[in-house]
């Protein structure tokens with residue numbers, strides 16, 4: 001899963017954040033398990049560091065999102081998910097049944113990759129699309145899907 005050479009310590013320093021064990025652990029966890037929600041991140045961080053308060057993990061997540069190290073996505077009806085793949089404005093497929101989230105590349109490297117028919121004067125920097133459906137594991141038959 002380590003395809004993007006994400007180095008938490010270097011990323012934290014580059015973002016002007018102090019390098020702390022909880023911050024490194026949170027980033028490591030999200031690199032290894034993209035689209036984890038805060039509960040899953042907290043559980044995995046505890047496996048590494050022992051006792052870490054839920055609040056501490058939330059604080060780290062918020063600081064990292066604010067610094068642009070993490071992207072927060074929030075599929076409707078689902079807990080917020082976090083990922084280290086920021087800035088490319090990719091989109092997501094979400095399984096209605098099991099909640100699996102999968103990345104969908106759009107126009108990688110430029111954002112937004114969708115243009116509204118009328119921007120109403122907004123300076124738009126992001127377009128977020130969530131495709132809902134059933135993942136292969138949850139779909140009784142693959143027929144009828146988009147090819």
Ligand SMILES: [Zn+2]
Pocket residue numbers: 095096097098099100134135136137138139
């Ligand atoms: Zn599924």
Ligand SMILES: [Zn+2]
Pocket residue numbers: 034035083085090091092102103104
């Ligand atoms: Zn993603």
